[in-house]
Amino acid sequence: MQAVAAESGDRGSCMRVDIITLFPEMFTGVLAASILKRAGEKGLAAYHLHQMRDYTTDPHGKVDDRPYGGGAGMVLMCQPVVDAVNAVEKMDLLPSRRVLLSPRGRRLDQKLAKELAREPRLMLVAGHYEGFDERIGQLIKPDEVSIGDYVLSGGELAAMVLLDAVVRLVPGVLGDETSPHSESFSTDELVEGGLEYPHYTRPREYDGLPVPEVLLSGDHAQIARWRRMKAQEITARLRPDLSVRMESPAAK
Ligand code: 6GU
Numbered sequence: 001m002q003a004v005a006a007e008s009g010d011r012g013s014c015m016r017v018d019i020i021t022l023f024p025e026m027f028t029g030v031l032a033a034s035i036l037k038r039a040g041e042k043g044l045a046a047y048h049l050h051q052m053r054d055y056t057t058d059p060h061g062k063v064d065d066r067p068y069g070g071g072a073g074m075v076l077m078c079q080p081v082v083d084a085v086n087a088v089e090k091m092d093l094l095p096s097r098r099v100l101l102s103p104r105g106r107r108l109d110q111k112l113a114k115e116l117a118r119e120p121r122l123m124l125v126a127g128h129y130e131g132f133d134e135r136i137g138q139l140i141k142p143d144e145v146s147i148g149d150y151v152l153s154g155g156e157l158a159a160m161v162l163l164d165a166v167v168r169l170v171p172g173v174l175g176d177e178t179s180p181h182s183e184s185f186s187t188d189e190l191v192e193g194g195l196e197y198p199h200y201t202r203p204r205e206y207d208g209l210p211v212p213e214v215l216l217s218g219d220h221a222q223i224a225r226w227r228r229m230k231a232q233e234i235t236a237r238l239r240p241d242l243s244v245r246m247e248s249p250a251a252k
Contacts, residue, residue, distance in 0.1 A: 015045045015119065015170050018088050018096065019159060020081075021126040022063065024049040026156045036164060039173045048091070055084035064129050073130030078139065081125065081132065085140045088123060096123040098142035099162070100132070101155025105144030108162055112145070116162070117169035124162070126155030194235035194242045197227035 019027060030036060031047050039045040056063050057079060064074040089096060097119040106112065116122060125142060137144070147158045167173060200211040214226045236243045 013120065014043055015117075015167070016048070016092055016094060016096075016121040017045060017163065017167075018048045018050060018091070018121070018123040019126070019163075020050045020052050020084050020088060020123065021156055021159070022052050022128055023126075023154070023156050024051055027160060030160045030164075035168050035173060039167045039170060042172065044170050044172050045167050048088075050084060050088050052080055052084050055087060056080040057083075067130065071130075075130055076127050076132045076136070078133045078135050081127075081136050082139050085123065085125060092121065094121040096121040098123045098125065098140055099159075100125045100137065100140070100142035100144050101127070101146070101158040101162070102132070102144045103146050103149075103151060105146040107149075108145055108147045108158075108165065110165075113162070113165040114169055116166045122166070124155075124159045126159045128154035128156075194231055195239055196234075197231040198234070 021027070027047075027049055031040065036045070036047075040047060053061050053063055056077075062077075063080040064076050067073070067075050085098065097116065099116070099122060101124065123142075125140070145158070145162060147161050152158055200215060204211050204216065212226070214222055217223065232243070
């Protein structure tokens with residue numbers, strides 16, 4: 001399965017993704033649809049789900065306990081998490097870049113997604129409950145990553161968001177009609193340089209609303225100019241914080 005696309009020359013090689021979680025079933029739908037699925041089918045990504053509970057030494061399958069010092073909620077214990085990470089690490093010779101999903105982590109952005117897309121192997125560790133025993137971080141030395149300033153019930157949804165953002169950047173994953181180059185370029189523009197220009201498709205008029213004339217003109221230079229202008233307008237209006245970078249001399 002992996003060998004097929006790995007042989008097709010200019011495409012990227014296969015990224016191995018290990019996911020350690022108490023809720024592997026949350027991932028199955030996401031991994032079986034759209035781009036993440038296609039990356040798997042093309043042999044550009046291989047996903048391995050691991051049930052953290054399988055690694056606890058507790059006879060009742062316990063993975064969490066009450067916090068020392070008191071307080072609300074439960075804390076993930078060191079043993080199941082550390083043993084799971086170490087056991088999963090050994091399942092492949094490739095060393096993994098370890099990412100622990102945590103609201104206190106580095107905020108995920110396009111730059112970090114690109115960085116992670118270059119890794120041959122990712123290990124995502126998703127926790128639930130109040131959090132991880134602090135010593136887990138010291139022992140497994142992960143990068144901690146957050147997807148934004150709001151509280152999720154667990155790291156699973158964050159891991160899926162991260163995975164989608166990362167895997168689509170693995171060379172060869174996006175369609176052939178949009179070359180990896182132009183697609184990742186437009187991705188750069190979208191998030192790093194500003195927002196994208198508006199898109200239109202058929203029909204030429206819908207509910208009294210026409211498609212802008214210039215897009216029907218066939219004049220590609222003029223279309224490119226119009227799109228640049230619209231992208232700047234939209235960015236200035238909706239995301240002035242991103243606009244600043246577009247004004248830089250380098251963009252001219
Ligand atoms: Cl990575 N985990 C949790 N629990 N909440 C979050 C998050 C992660 N990122 C944003 N909120």
